[in-house]
Amino acid sequence: MADNTLRFELVAPERLLASEEVDMVVLPGSEGDFGVLPQHAPFLSLLRPGVIGIYRGDKLERRIFVAGGFAEVNGQGCIVLGEAAEPVDELDAEKARQALRNAEEDLADAKEPSESERERLERAIRVAQARLEAAEAA
Template identity: 45%
Template sequence: MADGFNFELVSPEQLLVSTEVSQVVVPGADGYFTVLANHAPTMSTLQPGVAEVTETGGSTEKYVVFGGFVDVTPETCTLLAESAVRVADIDRGDLDQRIQDAREDVSDAKDDETRTKAQAYLDQLTTLQGAVLPA
C-alpha cells in the first residue's frame, strides 16, 4: 500500500477535509498534477477545477475548487481554496452565476491583458461546468 500523508482542504467558510491520503490530484495554475507522499516542496496557485482526493483506505472523493493556493511538503498537502464544495454537492445555480459574472468581466474589460485573464477564467469555468454537471 502506498505511503500516506496529511491532507487538508480549507475554504474561508470551513475546513472541508482533514485526513490521511495516498494521493491528491490538484488543479494547479499550469495544469493538473498529482501529489504523493514525500513529494518535493511545492507552492502553486489553483485554477478552477476538480481536486480528486484518494484516502489511504482507497475511497476517493472529488471537490470543486474555485481558485486559491496549494502548499505541498513531503508530509502534507494543503489546499487553501477561495471557495470549495464536494462535486456531489455542487450547486448548478452558483456555477451558472459565476459563469455569468465571468462573461460580464470579459465584456467590461478595459484592456487586452484584463480581457485575456477574464476570458481564461471564463474558459476554465465553462470547462469545469461540462466536467461536473450532467447535460
C-alpha cells in the same frame, strides 16, 4: 503521519473542507494536473480552477471543486489554500450555467475595460466554465 499516507488539508475562506490522511491527491495545477503521494518532494504550485481528487487506495473517494489557489507540499503533507471550494456533489449544473452566462454578459457589457478589469472578467468566465464542467461530470 504514517509513512504510507499523506496528510491533506484543504482550506477555503468559508470553511475547512478536508483535514485527513489519504493515499493520494490529484490537484489542478496551473501547468497541468499533478498527483501528490506520501513523502513527495516539497514544492509550491498555483492552482487553476478545477477539481481536486482525493484517493484512498486506488479508489477515488471524493472530488472537490476549487476556484484556484495555492498548494504547498512539505514534510508534513499537502496543504491547499483555495480561493473558493465546494464538494462536486453539491454543485448545481443549472446555477453553474447561469453563472457562466452572467460572467460572459459582464464581459460583453464592459465598455473599454481596463486591462485589470478585463483580466478579472475573463478569470470569472474561466472559473464559471470549470465549475460547470465539474457539475456536469458529477
